[in-house]
Amino acid sequence: xxxxxxxxxxxxxxxxxxxxxxxxxxxxxxxxxxxxxxxxxxxxxxxxxxxxxxxxxxxxxxxxxxxxxxxxxxxxxxxxxxxxxxxxxxxxxxxxxxxxxxxxxxxxxxxxxxxxxxxxxxxxxxxxxxxxxxxxxxxxxxxxxxxxxxxxxxx
Amino acid sequence: xxxxxxxxxxxxxxxxxxxxxxxxxxxxxxxxxxxxxxxxxxxxxxxxxxxxxxxxxxxxxxxxxxxxxxxxxxxxxxxxxxxxxxxxxxxxxxxxxxxxxxxxxxxxxxxxxxxxxxxxxxxxxxxxxxxxxxxxxxxxxxxxxxxxxxxxxxxxxxxxxxxxxxxxxxxxxxxxxxxxxxxxxxxxxxxxxxxxxxxxxxxxxxxxxxxxxxxxxxxxxxxxxxxxxxxxxxxxxxxxxxxxxxxxxxxxxxxxxxxxxxxxxxxxxxxxxxxxxxxxxxxxxxxxxxxxxxxxxxxxxxxxxxxxxxxxxxxxxxxxxx
Amino acid sequence: xxxxxxxxxxxxxxxxxxxxxxxxxxxxxxxxxxxxxxxxxxxxxxxxxxxxxxxxxxxxxxxxxxxxxxxxxxxxxxxxxxxxxxxxxxxxxxxxxxxxxxxxxxxxxxxxxxxxxxxxxxxxxxxxxxxxxxxxxxxxxxxxxxxxxxxxxxxxxxxxxxxxxxxxxxxxxxxxxxxxxxxxxxxxxxxxxxxxxxxxxxxxxxxxxxxxxxxxxxxxxxxxxxxxxxxxxxxxxxxxxxxxxxxxxxxxxxxxxxxxxxxxxxxxxxxxxxxxxxxxxxxxxxxxxxxxxxxxxxxxxxxxxxxxxxxxxxxxxxxxxxxxxxxxxxxxxxxxxxxxxxxxxxxxxxxxxxxxxxxxxxxxxxxxxxxxxxxxxxxxxxxxxxxxxxxxxxxxxxxxxxxxxxxxxxxxxxxxxxxxxxxxxxxxxxxxxxxxxxxxxxxxxxxxxxxxxxxxxxxxxxxxxxxxxxxxxxxxxxxxxxxxxxxxxxxxxxxxxxxxxxxx
Numbered sequence: 001x002x003x004x005x006x007x008x009x010x011x012x013x014x015x016x017x018x019x020x021x022x023x024x025x026x027x028x029x030x031x032x033x034x035x036x037x038x039x040x041x042x043x044x045x046x047x048x049x050x051x052x053x054x055x056x057x058x059x060x061x062x063x064x065x066x067x068x069x070x071x072x073x074x075x076x077x078x079x080x081x082x083x084x085x086x087x088x089x090x091x092x093x094x095x096x097x098x099x100x101x102x103x104x105x106x107x108x109x110x111x112x113x114x115x116x117x118x119x120x121x122x123x124x125x126x127x128x129x130x131x132x133x134x135x136x137x138x139x140x141x142x143x144x145x146x147x148x149x150x151x152x153x154x155x
Numbered sequence: 156x157x158x159x160x161x162x163x164x165x166x167x168x169x170x171x172x173x174x175x176x177x178x179x180x181x182x183x184x185x186x187x188x189x190x191x192x193x194x195x196x197x198x199x200x201x202x203x204x205x206x207x208x209x210x211x212x213x214x215x216x217x218x219x220x221x222x223x224x225x226x227x228x229x230x231x232x233x234x235x236x237x238x239x240x241x242x243x244x245x246x247x248x249x250x251x252x253x254x255x256x257x258x259x260x261x262x263x264x265x266x267x268x269x270x271x272x273x274x275x276x277x278x279x280x281x282x283x284x285x286x287x288x289x290x291x292x293x294x295x296x297x298x299x300x301x302x303x304x305x306x307x308x309x310x311x312x313x314x315x316x317x318x319x320x321x322x323x324x325x326x327x328x329x330x331x332x333x334x335x336x337x338x339x340x341x342x343x344x345x346x347x348x349x350x351x352x353x354x355x356x357x358x359x360x361x362x363x364x365x366x367x368x369x370x371x372x373x374x375x376x377x378x379x380x381x382x383x384x385x386x387x388x389x390x391x392x393x394x395x396x397x398x399x400x401x402x403x404x405x406x407x408x409x410x411x412x413x414x415x416x417x418x419x420x421x422x423x424x425x426x427x428x429x430x431x432x433x434x435x436x437x438x439x440x441x442x443x444x445x446x447x448x449x450x451x452x453x454x455x456x457x458x459x460x461x462x463x464x465x466x467x468x469x470x471x472x473x474x475x476x477x
Numbered sequence: 478x479x480x481x482x483x484x485x486x487x488x489x490x491x492x493x494x495x496x497x498x499x500x501x502x503x504x505x506x507x508x509x510x511x512x513x514x515x516x517x518x519x520x521x522x523x524x525x526x527x528x529x530x531x532x533x534x535x536x537x538x539x540x541x542x543x544x545x546x547x548x549x550x551x552x553x554x555x556x557x558x559x560x561x562x563x564x565x566x567x568x569x570x571x572x573x574x575x576x577x578x579x580x581x582x583x584x585x586x587x588x589x590x591x592x593x594x595x596x597x598x599x600x601x602x603x604x605x606x607x608x609x610x611x612x613x614x615x616x617x618x619x620x621x622x623x624x625x626x627x628x629x630x631x632x633x634x635x636x637x638x639x640x641x642x643x644x645x646x647x648x649x650x651x652x653x654x655x656x657x658x659x660x661x662x663x664x665x666x667x668x669x670x671x672x673x674x675x676x677x678x679x680x681x682x683x684x685x686x687x688x689x690x691x692x693x694x695x696x697x698x699x700x701x702x703x704x705x706x707x708x709x710x711x712x713x714x715x716x717x718x719x720x721x722x723x724x725x726x727x728x729x730x731x732x733x734x735x736x737x738x739x740x741x742x743x744x745x746x747x748x749x750x751x752x753x754x755x756x757x758x759x760x761x762x763x764x765x766x767x768x769x770x771x772x773x774x775x776x777x778x779x780x781x782x783x784x785x786x787x788x789x790x791x792x793x794x795x796x797x798x799x800x801x802x803x804x805x806x807x808x809x810x811x812x813x814x815x816x817x818x819x820x821x822x823x824x825x826x827x828x829x830x831x832x833x834x835x836x837x838x839x840x841x842x843x844x845x846x847x848x849x850x851x852x853x854x855x856x857x858x859x860x861x862x863x864x865x866x867x868x869x870x871x872x873x874x875x876x877x878x879x880x881x882x883x884x885x886x887x888x889x890x891x892x893x894x895x896x897x898x899x900x901x902x903x904x905x906x907x908x909x910x911x912x913x914x915x916x917x918x919x920x921x922x923x924x925x926x927x928x929x930x931x932x933x934x935x936x937x938x939x940x941x942x943x944x945x946x947x948x949x950x951x952x953x954x955x956x957x958x959x960x961x962x963x964x965x966x967x968x969x970x971x972x973x974x975x976x977x978x979x980x981x
Contacts, residue, residue, distance in 0.1 A: 039665045042924045043669065046654050057644050082700070090887045091887075093877075106870045227675070369799045369819050437817075476666050
């Protein structure tokens with residue numbers, strides 16, 4: 001047995017996993033009858049469908065023939081830096097305010113690139129800060145704290 | 156180069172932790188602008204009430220009054236947020252029966268307790284519920300509707316703007332008093348409900364007077380209103396028709412429970428004064444509501460009365476949100 | 478000629494200096510927030526709504542309307558240039574618009590989306606003027622059965638969004654339907670799959686979903702492989718359309734405009750649904766459907782016309798019946814109510830200057846937008862020469878700020894990060910996100926109406942087959958299924974023969 005297409009096979013596995021967990025979770029809601037469908041009815045059917053689809057996709061790629069070995073290229077640097085910069089922004093926006101959290105977001109996310117240069121990133125952060133302040137804070141008056149909370153930062 | 160980058164990153168992270176460590180100890184002091192929190196998005200009735208009051212309150216109290224929208228989870232996020240605001244009179248919340256009367260009964264875990272976390276200040280407005288049918292229906296009045304329902308029990312469907320809303324339970328109340336088993340069909344707001352009603356896809360709808368009255372009488376016929384007195388000179392109330400059914404929704408102001416009594420009294424008086432202003436009263440009437448402006452005691456009594464009225468119906472319906 | 482006097486009144490109102498100014502302000506703000514990813518008309522209108530309470534109601538509505546349809550113009554720009562939807566309803570524009578940019582035809586793509594939007598805007602305005610009242614009746618014909626069947630039709634059609642394996646596309650649709658289930662169940666009020674998180678009670682937001690799956694994951698992927706960006710920098714062809722393009726695009730714009738105009742009338746319709754359905758239709762009627770997703774100009778023209786038309790006709794139910802069909806219309810209703818105007822059929826007679834003024838202002842606004850946007854195209858294309866390492870942190874920043882400001886809630890930012898990671902995973906597994914998004918949009922309406930229909934009919938499914946409109950949609954869905962399945966089966970056979978031949 002050989003896996004002919006890893007991407008398809010894994011996608012099938014993902015569908016099976018999500019399908020089964022939905023089906024299980026959906027059981028905790030009343031299923032009801034066709035005339036009076038409960039909140040569990042629709043997700044239960046969907047979960048079941050997804051599981052079946054997942055099996056079909058995975059099994060189709062479990063053939064005897066020699067497979068095209070298609071494996072995805074994964075590099076950790078972009079994923080880690082981009083995602084952590086967003087999470088951190090969420091964590092810091094309220095306590096630190098817009099100014100500092102923007103600076104951090106730009107710096108950290110810039111590190112995701114192979115062409116990262118500290119100077120460019122800092123300059124970029126300042127330019128963007130000015131744009132953000134003009135458009136969102138001054139002009140559109142978004143309800144976002146600008147200064148850190150400990151400096152009495154309110155919108 | 157790589158070492159330099161790593162170093163930069165670590166500095167950033169370190170900065171974050173240092174600042175995070177400083178934060179909790181340094182929350183701001185009490186005084187500041189007064190804010191009226193509305194747990195819904197701008198443009199709805201709760202928001203309009205908040206803005207009408209804020210606009211006038213600033214003159215009476217001589218302080219800036221701002222409106223803060225904290226929408227989400229049917230108002231529960233904003234309510235929880237308001238509960239944790241400073242209890243010094245600088246935070247108020249626009250409240251309604253869905254959050255104060257219904258939610259505690261249908262959620263097993265609610266992030267706030269209406270009685271322990273808040274104190275009522277003043278009820279601002281009430282809105283009447285109505286029962287309406289499409290205008291092209293052969294049914295002319297409420298008595299006729301009941302006869303029709305008894306003959307066609309399979310078509311006893313009524314729509315409401317949301318599952319678990321007061322109109323939902325009010326429909327059940329009507330069914331109970333009329334001796335008909337009513338099947339609830341929920342819609343995603345008043346708009347879709349009215350569209351379905353005018354299109355004749357459901358025979359009856361229960362909603363607020365202001366949502367339904369926009370079409371009266373060319374598209375939608377309101378059979379009865381549910382207040383103590385008539386909302387429209389030509390439409391009877393359920394009581395007049397001999398049915399002991401009454402149901403109104405409201406918007407009122409509450410504050411975090413620890414707010415000192417003296418501040419509460421001051422706020423309550425100010426709000427009553429605002430609501431009684433002819434201009435405010437007129438604006439509230441224009442959007443189909445009725446301005447009340449009750450005292451804090453009166454408001455507390457209304458809440459208690461509402462629990463007595465809706466509680467049994469909600470429990471009997473078996474409705475659970477989680 | 479009552480119509481002429483009405484229009485005259487409308488013009489008189491719309492071109493008063495004050496209203497012209499607010500119209501311009503609205504369209505300008507709309508364009509800007511449309512271009513900025515993550516920030517769309519929903520949160521902008523919500524935030525600016527209170528400030529318009531100080532304006533006369535006509536000016537307020539003119540400005541807010543301008544923001545809404547202005548955003549439809551701006552949204553496509555970001556989709557085309559950086560493959561990140563600038564606005565929710567320009568998600569589909571990414572598919573072919575960005576491919577065009579990669580081929581050096583960013584200018585043409587931008588031009589066609591601006592012109593398409595303009596044509597659609599003018600047509601939709603005309604439609605409102607001539608047929609607003611009869612058209613508004615159309616929504617009444619749609620009961621649960623009709624909605625359900627329309628959604629089935631839409632879902633089956635959405636398989637065409639797949640450019641790879643159709644099986645995986647179906648899987649993604651089902652996954653999208655499941656994403657749509659999260660949150661408060663409309664029929665029973667139950668919280669489903671919300672994992673005890675109150676923020677999830679309203680379901681997964683469309684903005685975090687679109688930004689996560691299309692924006693964030695796109696950024697991560699571009700960073701992994703930088704060669705693609707280089708092509709973009711090297712060759713940029715002319716901005717203007719060739720004669721051949723114009724000929725090809727004109728019918729696509731017409732179809733998009735018509736689709737958008739009709740779907741805008743329905744509750745839940747508006748820009749997003751219009752753009753998806755029109756793309757679907759366009760691919761179906763096209764002579765070379767395989768070129769879609771690879772830079773087909775019609776794949777930009779049609780959805781961009783549709784979203785603008787849909788945005789404008791969604792005003793019809795509000796202005797003529799007082800029925801808001803989407804969140805933005807609900808806020809418009811709020812803007813009217815704060816001024817003591819009850820939205821509803823009486824507006825036309827009680828506030829004719831408001832009704833006709835707002836309508837005429839839409840035409841004026843569209844004119845302003847096209848004048849504003851065409852010269853900007855040159856500048857936008859230059860944006861491509863900005864190094865990506867400077868551009869992508871900016872996109873991330875705008876996404877984060879925009880997503881936060883929808884509900885003033887931090888949770889949405891984290892949700893976007895999670896969805897961004899899922900999107901990245903999907904790309905790695907070669908699963909396309911577009912079918913998922915469509916499933917997400919259609920799913921809740923489909924479930925809601927299925928259950929409502931069965932509830933009303935007391936469990937008798939014949940309700941879906943006995944109503945003519947509903948039956949028509951189901952038959953169309955079936956026909957589409959046959960059209961999709963037959964060539965696939967055919968191809969399978971051919972392949973099988975082929976392999977046997979080769980093997981022997």
